[in-house]
Amino acid sequence: MMRTFVLLARKARTDSSFNLDDLPSSGGRMDVVARCISSALFISHAMRKDVCFYAVLCGPPNSPVTVKIISSELQGVRPDERSIGGQLKLALASVSKEWKQVQPGMYVAAKSFQEIIRELKDRSIYVLHEKGEQLQDVELEANPVFVVGDQVGLASNDEAFVMRYAKKRLSLGSTPYLASSVISTLHWVADRKGL
Amino acid sequence: MMRTFVLLARKARTDSSFNLDDLPSSGGRMDVVARCISSALFISHAMRKDVCFYAVLCGPPNSPVTVKIISSELQGVRPDERSIGGQLKLALASVSKEWKQVQPGMYVAAKSFQEIIRELKDRSIYVLHEKGEQLQDVELEANPVFVVGDQVGLASNDEAFVMRYAKKRLSLGSTPYLASSVISTLHWVADRKGL
Numbered sequence: 001m002m003r004t005f006v007l008l009a010r011k012a013r014t015d016s017s018f019n020l021d022d023l024p025s026s027g028g029r030m031d032v033v034a035r036c037i038s039s040a041l042f043i044s045h046a047m048r049k050d051v052c053f054y055a056v057l058c059g060p061p062n063s064p065v066t067v068k069i070i071s072s073e074l075q076g077v078r079p080d081e082r083s084i085g086g087q088l089k090l091a092l093a094s095v096s097k098e099w100k101q102v103q104p105g106m107y108v109a110a111k112s113f114q115e116i117i118r119e120l121k122d123r124s125i126y127v128l129h130e131k132g133e134q135l136q137d138v139e140l141e142a143n144p145v146f147v148v149g150d151q152v153g154l155a156s157n158d159e160a161f162v163m164r165y166a167k168k169r170l171s172l173g174s175t176p177y178l179a180s181s182v183i184s185t186l187h188w189v190a191d192r193k194g195l
Numbered sequence: 196m197m198r199t200f201v202l203l204a205r206k207a208r209t210d211s212s213f214n215l216d217d218l219p220s221s222g223g224r225m226d227v228v229a230r231c232i233s234s235a236l237f238i239s240h241a242m243r244k245d246v247c248f249y250a251v252l253c254g255p256p257n258s259p260v261t262v263k264i265i266s267s268e269l270q271g272v273r274p275d276e277r278s279i280g281g282q283l284k285l286a287l288a289s290v291s292k293e294w295k296q297v298q299p300g301m302y303v304a305a306k307s308f309q310e311i312i313r314e315l316k317d318r319s320i321y322v323l324h325e326k327g328e329q330l331q332d333v334e335l336e337a338n339p340v341f342v343v344g345d346q347v348g349l350a351s352n353d354e355a356f357v358m359r360y361a362k363k364r365l366s367l368g369s370t371p372y373l374a375s376s377v378i379s380t381l382h383w384v385a386d387r388k389g390l
Contacts, residue, residue, distance in 0.1 A: 031276070035233070035274075038373075039373070039375070039379075044346050044373055046371075079226070080226035080276060081230075081275060082217075082218070082277065151239050173383075176238055176240065176241075177238055177239060178233075178234070179239075180234070181234055181383070185379055185383045188367060188380045191370050
């Protein structure tokens with residue numbers, strides 16, 4: 001079983017020059033990325049064993065860069081934003097074209113959103129979208145991939161691309177939730193469905 | 196309409212001497228408190244207008260201290276942990292016995308969990324508990340008060356006290372979720388029910 005999240009962070013910094021004391025501004029809302037990772041990976045006192053998280057970072061100066069986290073391999077990461085921000089900073093200090101492990105469970109590559117979607121195209125992909133079907137009414141398939149936009153949302157060409165492969169668009173309703181809250185809710189609903 | 200959360204943070208520091216660079220250790224898991232406030236107050240690009248949040252802090256050296264936040268009055272707070280941690284630090288620098296406003300929308304007092312519950316006793320109180328009724332099966336009443344434990348959980352005497360006034364215990368299932376994820380899920384379910 002694997003539950004996968006792809007977060008598209010359109011403004012997030014793509015080198016390690018951001019300041020851990022100011023993740024929102026210097027990091028291009030790297031606080032959002034960190035909170036999403038925390039929501040995706042952690043339960044109380046423990047880490048989920050079945051999560052893969054892709055943070056696709058598209059801000060300056062080296063866009064795109066994707067950080068991939070595999071929860072079952074990860075060690076020594078805490079759920080607070082600063083700790084996760086520090087791990088992202090380390091990852092962003094050594095980006096190459098292909099996947100490179102920067103620590104157990106954390107990988108980085110200069111890959112775009114569309115390249116990540118292509119890697120996942122045989123899985124059951126669900127795109128979070130305000131005009132999608134209501135989450136509570138959808139029969140999710142096993143091993144889902146959830147594509148979540150940040151506070152900016154998906155670009156129209158990326159949305160068109162992912163919809164070639166996606167099963168459905170999912171909506172949590174008319175409230176525009178924080179991406180981290182979307183992830184928490186998706187986990188709860190998927191847990192209820194036993195996925 | 197008002198949605199109220201009471202977070203019991205059993206280890207959270209009760210003076211302003213904690214370090215914003217280390218909310219988890221020096222703050223007694225003040226990162227958890229900050230994430231819960233973020234999850235409770237914020238939606239994307241905006242703050243909810245109908246939330247009241249109580250953080251009951253019970254760590255050293257001056258336990259108990261409660262910080263109360265009224266979202267409709269609040270200004271200038273961002274959703275990142277460090278920003279919220281900074282606001283909590285300011286609040287904790289000037290605690291007196293009765294409620295005192297430390298900035299618009301933020302109040303602090305040397306009040307205990309049981310005193311807060313007594314202030315809220317005429318509202319519909321729901322206590323999050325692993326042995327409670329399943330959230331998705333419960334007809335929540337309007338203007339709910341949700342009582343959420345932190346990573347440590349409620350002390351048995353506090354639990355006995357709140358259950359004198361509570362409507363029900365609610366469970367999100369067998370997974371022990373982060374308190375901030377619990378709050379995100381409660382908001383989503385309450386939004387669906389139009390509360």
